[in-house]
Amino acid sequence: KAGVTQTPRYLIKTRGQQVTLSCSPISGHRSVSWYQQTPGQGLQFLFEYFSETQRNKGNFPGRFSGRQFSNSRSEMNVSTLELGDSALYLCASSLVAIPYNEQFFGPGTRLTVL
Amino acid sequence: SQQGEEDPQALSIQEGENATMNCSYKTSINNLQWYRQNSGRGLVHLILIRSNEREKHSGRLRVTLDTSKKSSSLLITASRAADTASYFCATETGGGADGLTFGKGTHLIIQP
Numbered sequence: 001k002a003g004v005t006q007t008p009r010y011l012i013k014t015r016g017q018q019v020t021l022s023c024s025p026i027s028g029h030r031s032v033s034w035y036q037q038t039p040g041q042g043l044q045f046l047f048e049y050f051s052e053t054q055r056n057k058g059n060f061p062g063r064f065s066g067r068q069f070s071n072s073r074s075e076m077n078v079s080t081l082e083l084g085d086s087a088l089y090l091c092a093s094s095l096v097a098i099p100y101n102e103q104f105f106g107p108g109t110r111l112t113v114l
Numbered sequence: 115s116q117q118g119e120e121d122p123q124a125l126s127i128q129e130g131e132n133a134t135m136n137c138s139y140k141t142s143i144n145n146l147q148w149y150r151q152n153s154g155r156g157l158v159h160l161i162l163i164r165s166n167e168r169e170k171h172s173g174r175l176r177v178t179l180d181t182s183k184k185s186s187s188l189l190i191t192a193s194r195a196a197d198t199a200s201y202f203c204a205t206e207t208g209g210g211a212d213g214l215t216f217g218k219g220t221h222l223i224i225q226p
Binding site for chain 1: 144145147149154155156157158159162202204206208214215216217218219
């Protein structure tokens with residue numbers, strides 16, 4: 001089976017712009033979770049989608065949003081980018097997410113905000 | 115907020131030696147997982163231990179869990195250069211509201 005794929009792998013944006021990141025889960029996996037990783041805050045949970053519904057959301061402002069499509073592919077969007085949004089964004093997929101058992105992570109999208 | 119805290123933050127050992135890293139957490143958990151991350155890439159799941167288990171093995175990995183002390187340890191035996199990576203513990207507290215809660219990780223360097 002192909003692993004979790006994320007596109008693009010690298011992005012450079014400027015403050016105020018918006019960005020959309022994409023994640024394709026492992027075939028058959030219906031849950032997709034997103035995490036932000038920064039040197040200062042570490043890995044932080046953004047949100048989780050299951051069957052096109054957002055089930056859980058971490059402590060992030062409304063500028064961070066996402067969605068999931070009927071084929072389980074997921075996108076996350078960050079609007080009005082700030083310098084602090086520079087991070088590695090990781091998505092993870094699993095068959096079911098609650099409880100959170102083994103998560104399969106993609107390689108991440110490295111976002112740089114200038 | 116961080117649930118898990120790994121100790122030490124960094125560890126450098128010679129190839130062939132054993133590496134031990136520890137994780138402490140704050141609240142009750144359903145399970146605790148260890149992940150490896152190579153150089154800012156995706157995380158790879160290593161092992162999951164449930165709250166009613168005390169020890170688990172997988173190849174050269176041994177994980178222990180002490181729920182009374184709210185701590186876990188990961189032992190890597192006979193280390194290899196390829197084990198150089200960051201290791202994170204992640205806790206699952208139930209309900210799903212926080213997803214997996216990760217610690218800040220232990221950076222392990224294996225010297226050839």
